[in-house]
Amino acid sequence: MxxxxxxxxxxxxxxxxxxxxxxxxxxxxxxxxxxxxxxxxxxxxxxxxxxxxxxxxxxxxxxxxxxxxxxxxxxxxxxxxxxxxxxxxxxxxxxxxxxxxxxxxxxxxxxxxxxxxxxxxxxxxxxxxxxxxxxxxxxxxxEILKLLSSTSSEIAQGEVLQLQHHGEIDMLEETYLKIISLKTAALFSASTKVGAILANRDNKYKEALEFYGKNLGLTFQIADDALDYNSELKLFGKKIGNDFYEGKITLPIILLYQKCSGEEKKYLKNLFEKQNRDENEFKNTLEKIKKYKIINECYIKAEYFINLASNSLSIFEENQDKNILKNLTSFSLERNF
Structure with a gap:
């Protein structure tokens, strides 16, 4: 490990x-x-x-x-x-x-x-x-009033969209990304863009930081969702398995459903249609996730967004502040479990 x-x-x-x-x-x-x-x-x-x-x-x-x-x-x-x-x-x-x-x-x-x-x-x-x-x-x-008020609206829409697709085991990956773009990445994006607005920088710098924040936010949410299915790792102050017990369909479950057999698909569908799920069912789901190497696949997808975030900072001059933001995207996401 x-x-x-x-x-x-x-x-x-x-x-x-x-x-x-x-x-x-x-x-x-x-x-x-x-x-x-x-x-x-x-x-x-x-x-x-x-x-x-x-x-x-x-x-x-x-x-x-x-x-x-x-x-x-x-x-x-x-x-x-x-x-x-x-x-x-x-x-x-x-x-x-x-x-x-x-x-x-x-x-x-x-x-x-x-x-x-x-x-x-x-x-x-x-x-x-x-x-x-x-x-x-x-x-x-x-400009800031418009940015932060529209961001608040996006977050609310993301919540409603997630509610709309609650328990939908065959959710498209595209839908999942749209949900986390609104719910999580939108505020990351606004948080970083604000800096360029305050300093009266040109639009290209505003757009670069907006893009950086969005992709950093997507990375963090994918990592968070993947970690919820890893009993060995508790980095985000969350009890492991929360998403599972709440019936949330996140990337690990979406990818698992895509890869598993017909019988396993039926099992997962019935599982997430239920009101409650127990510890044995969580254990069974974890075994399937390990079997199909789902966590590794999640981090490969997160790595794509990491690279986008990191590359967006290229227009800024090399200095310590740039390196600090760049390093925030550079954690190793490869897995061996």
Whole structure:
């Protein structure tokens, strides 16, 4: 399992380098988020305090700060304000996600909906989004307001599209990519494009960072979905098998259904039509995934998007900030299981 250890090291190192490069500003982002979530309504305050305590990597905020730095933005605190904004959009979508998925745990802590119920979680998610729009307006850029508001719309459409295809075992790979493009990659893309907008860079730089973020987001989601079917690896704070138990059709299941025999197809179809799935069924599915080397195929597909993301940065001059973003795409995705 040497390749697994290597992957974990590479991810941790690339994230650590990103964090160190903008660490001072991330402290200000966290302060901004905390101040924006202050409320006179006790329930909102309690729930947002709890959410802040759960932590998280703040990857999207880091991407906004790093892309701003890459593009030469240095005057003022707009990057801090907008990094906080994209992080709050992400947080709001997680709150809504957990309600839709009936999720019990996130980042090894009980979800808000488990403690306070679905109604409160949805409304507090909406509260976060309303705060985001306040911050967009405060920034004063119509271009950024248009970008982040349309991104919020795309995320919602991705959620609905995933719901529309829930349990659809013969889902097209194209449909899956469309869902994760909207749900995940859209916010990655906006997070990085913001940097070029803040620095008033030409359209080619905006488009390059937009393309970089989109393909980085696709890579992360494919990796996340694949890791959910690997009991040896727990990198993303998710309990292994969550997608399976929730009946989500992700890339490993799509590829497995394409490759397996007629009898196995029938078994999978019946499995995902059921309301609930048990541990033995998960174990059986994992055996089939190993049999057909599905995880390896997932990472081959992810590698395609990694290369697109990395190549899109070629128009920027060679410097440490560029290398940090480039290294974030460069983890080894080859598998031997």
């Amino acid at each position: 040497g390749s697994v250890v290597q992957l974990k090291k590479t991810i941790n190192n690339s994230y650590s380098d990103l964090l160190k490069s903008v660490e001072d500003k991330l402290i200000l982002v966290n302060e901004k988020i905390s101040s924006k979530l202050t409320s006179k309504v006790d329930l909102i305050q309690n729930m947002t305090d709890y959410h802040l305590d759960t932590g998280g990597k703040k990857l999207r905020a880091l991407l906004t700060l790093s892309s701003s730095k890459l593009c030469g933005y240095s005057k003022g605190g707009r990057d801090i304000n907008l990094a906080a904004c994209v992080e709050l959009i992400h947080a709001a979508t997680l709150m809504h996600d957990d309600v839709i998925d009936n999720a019990l745990v996130r980042r090894n802590k009980k979800t808000l909906n488990t403690i306070w119920g679905n109604k409160s979680s949805i409304l507090v998610g909406d509260y976060l989004l309303s705060r985001c729009f306040e911050m967009m307006v405060e920034d004063g850029s119509l």
